[in-house]
Amino acid sequence: MSYDAIVAGGGHNGLVCAALLARAGRRVLVVERRERTGGILDGVVSTVGRLRPALVAELELERHGLELARPPIRMLALREGGAPVAFWADPGRTAEGLAAVSGADATAYPRFDAHVRVLARFLGELAEITPPRLDAGALGDWQAGLRLARAYRRLDSRSARELTRALPMAAADFVGEWFATDAVRAALAARGSLFTAMGPWSAGTTAVLLADSAGNDGGAAGQTAFATSGPAALAAAIESAATAAGATIRTRAEVARVLVRGGRVHGVALASGEEIEAPVVACGVDPKTVLTRWLDPEEAGPRLRWRAGNIRTPGATAVVDLRLSGPPAFSGVDDPQLLAGRIVVAPGIDHVERAFDCWKYGGLSERPYLEATISDGSMHVLAQWVPHDADPDAVGDLVVAELERHAPGIGSSVADRRVLTPALIERDFGLSGGHVYHAEPGLDQFFAWRPVLGLARYRLAVPGLYLCGSGAHPGGGVTGGPGQNAAREILAD
Amino acid sequence: MQERYDAIVIGGGHNGLVCAAYLARAGLRVVVLERRDVLGGAAVTEEIVPGFRFSVASYVVSLLRPEIVRDLELPRHGLAILPLDGTFTPLEGDHLWRLNDHGRTVRELRRWSLTDAEAYEEYGILMAQMARFIKPILSAVPGDQGRIRPAEWVSLAPLARRFAGLPRRQRDTFIQLMTMSAADFLDQWFETDPLKATMAASGIIGTFQGVRSPGTAYVLLHHYMGEIDGAFRAWGIPRGGTGGVSLAIASAARAQGAEIRTEAPVAAIDVRGGRAVGVTLRSGETIEADAVLSSADPRVTFLDLLEPGVLDGQFAADVRRYRFRGSSGKVNLALDGLPEFTCLPGRGEHLRGAISFSPSVDYMERAYDDAKYGRFSRRPYIDAIIPTLVDPAMAPPGKHVMSCFVQYAPYHLADGGAWDDAHRQAFRDTVVDTLAERAPNIRDLIVGEQVLSPLDIEQRIGLSEGNIFQGELSLEQLFFNRPVPGWARYRTPVHGLWMCGSAAHPGGGLMGAPGRIAALEHLRSRSSR
């Protein structure tokens, strides 16, 4: 059997890319190292609300078994010494609740939500395009430029100005211009720091915050949508769409090298030594791995290797799964519905920033910033910022201790727990630095220079070699965006 | 006494003076009104301790636009820039010393790291290329990104074209410089910690950011900007202190016919029928003019000097959110002799350049962390120079002045604290302790001193919240967003009222660019009327 294309790495983006190529009539093979596809989606992710609606439609994922649930509550922000604040899908309802915290903040919230939606809509459109070339040959690239201009023109002039101002801002400043209460500011700003190595005072966290709401109905509170039978169901649905279109999936097959012959991609070599041929290889793994480990140094050249080696991948997120023997009781929460969305422990801007400070110097904060969800009697907790090789037990203890402050007694109801530190994420999913976004979503690795300038159009160094994972524009998260954009470019060539 | 001018310039800082000089040169009748009894604003020399003259605030020149020096013939008006050679970083038991002499610097770096010594050369060449690329931006007029009309983007077109034409490597570096933190950027090149810390320090001067904060890499270029202007020495200390620059510009302005008044604080900008028609001084005197150009910062200009209600609510709100957040202080010392560093004893050449207290990246970052939470750094970054070693006239024979620029000293203190005498004293002691750790004899040498907290900078120099650049030079306050999105072209919503100080593009520093561009824009608008 010969293939037109190999997708190396079967995370959700790799699967999306494979499905789209197969639907276009290409013979596609997905090669995945683990025993199942889905990558991080497989048992690690919780919310999937960033998934592109157009992709769900195009791949008919609902027919392939995907069912999404959107609870009315988006986020419950736990506070220090105060009742939690609920952020609902309906901004008006959120404002009603905020009135008890601050009248001014309650008034500001719906306007802020609308502002976030306007800016995020632009980023949503940006996410769909292939970044333009920025070199002298760029004149031929009018299509991307035109789409960009059209999206930009849809902004009113005030929003256009605000956009250029907001993107490089620190999230703490962005929310600080709207809200007076520290707890409200922190709850809204924290998302700009999630999965990153940047505290809320770091420039560019507003871009991360807005990107999280781009192309979905997240708004200020952020998206909260679940796949009803778990995130793996999403991976299964995409895989099913891919195989139904004729793609072949091979698991437990680890790619070791990209084969290049005569200056063109020729296939991949597996760790077992087996070689598989195809004129196109699309990589769903992180770009640093591809460029510094999979590609022959001679083919990459010293300059590209240097640049690829400098792609920043500071993994700083840990995940702690807690199986609970009974439903947790949070102080001040009487309605179980309140616990149906994201539960956020980010009680103050400085509080979150201090957790980041510890990590900067290689330490682990006693008071991490947490985002948790509860499903099927398990609590799924993300913890920021965790050093790469932190002791998993210490991280687990810390997370439970933090939760204990808000849900006294929760510790004794933990029946079982699993901890993934960045080092373990790196080991289990093969991601450089254990960075779940494959490359830091900083301003320096954004859009037309993600992962690096000159390689942002999904084509890497050698003809036939492509990037289709989160290290490519529009970046990490369960969006399917990089996979979809990459497939479009592969088909165009 | 009613006089009528073509233009009034508010503020006799170096930008106001540059602006006035260009206007006068074009034949306008101009008057400069300065609040204080001395000219110069933040570029000012004053005899604080009898016999000792201090560059009270700014202390080195690196960015003064060469076209201004040429157009205004500043050397003829007394401007002389004396060389400041090298940067000396004292450490515990060792030091890092870079000089203008490239060979010596590379030899010194080899002591630390062979790869760094090699990378240093390549780095220097690349940075000089980048500085050359950036330079035209410093004299460009930003467009309005809120409009899609192609005309608004014209200011970017030549830049975009030049960018597209750059070799890949330089394009890459430019984007990194605009978006990365100084520390991350340097991490790609070097491994020597004190080297990275000392270089990164230039990225945080005057900002409320740390060396690891994204967006700080860009300022690394400034250091190279001055050096590329070949003929004229643009990097060093002005003879007579930084006030020497202001006085030379003032002399040039007067020679062109501009009138300059000190002790003439403006109390209000007079607006009639939506037009600025003149100003009223605190004394009650009114002065009329066709146009008013203000080099005071936007908070002063729009919120203090205009009647409430003149500005529409949105613009006023945008001015209010413009960020100042001063983060620097200054300690000027009158010394009986020269400090002696334990790590390199003697009175050698190492004292003739910048002396940088920046031993490691973490040290710099911790200094920032203190400020983030509202206190001055327990161990601050200090950039010290001893001007008397190149300009002995600044002090009595055998005596010296030492200028210490200190970061961080946040304007807003935690827990409602205020910059009172006790705080200022504690800040001063921290600075002297930090100096004394490396040069223990310093304590015995001090015969006089001046300590400026950010509040002092606000009150004395007139810079809101003590921000040395009239507003933070963070990415969101640059180019077409400086100082207010949509109003980056020196004009304001009030007809006839213009901005010409550091709060306008391209921002702060002893550069003169905002004053010059504002004058040229104003002249252009007059001729097209």
Ligand SMILES: Cc1cc2nc3c(=O)[nH]c(=O)nc-3n(C[C@H](O)[C@H](O)[C@H](O)COP(=O)(O)OP(=O)(O)OC[C@H]3O[C@@H](n4cnc5c(N)ncnc54)[C@H](O)[C@@H]3O)c2cc1C
């Ligand atoms: C704990 C956690 C929670 C998260 N929660 C959310 C969330 O709630 N919402 C959200 O939108 N995002 C979330 N994310 C982020 C999101 O999951 C990721 O950004 C996204 O899933 C990445 O998808 P991907 O397809 O690009 O790459 P991955 O999922 O990383 O897929 C890469 C694939 O490549 C495979 N691979 C690696 N090396 C090899 C090799 N040598 N040969 C073959 N295959 C290889 C891996 O096994 C993996 O399957 C979360 C991430 C984590 C870690």
Ligand SMILES: Cc1cc2nc3c(=O)[nH]c(=O)nc-3n(C[C@H](O)[C@H](O)[C@H](O)COP(=O)(O)OP(=O)(O)OC[C@H]3O[C@@H](n4cnc5c(N)ncnc54)[C@H](O)[C@@H]3O)c2cc1C
């Ligand atoms: C401590 C410190 C150290 C610095 N170090 C350096 C350095 O080493 N190198 C460098 O390049 N830059 C340095 N800077 C920055 C640089 O000095 C300033 O950015 C620059 O001098 C500002 O010039 P300006 O003309 O725009 O404004 P200013 O110098 O602020 O001038 C504004 C003038 O307006 C006057 N004014 C205000 N209100 C009124 C009113 N109502 N009526 C009349 N007059 C009024 C003020 O008195 C002042 O003279 C430093 C600044 C400080 C504070």
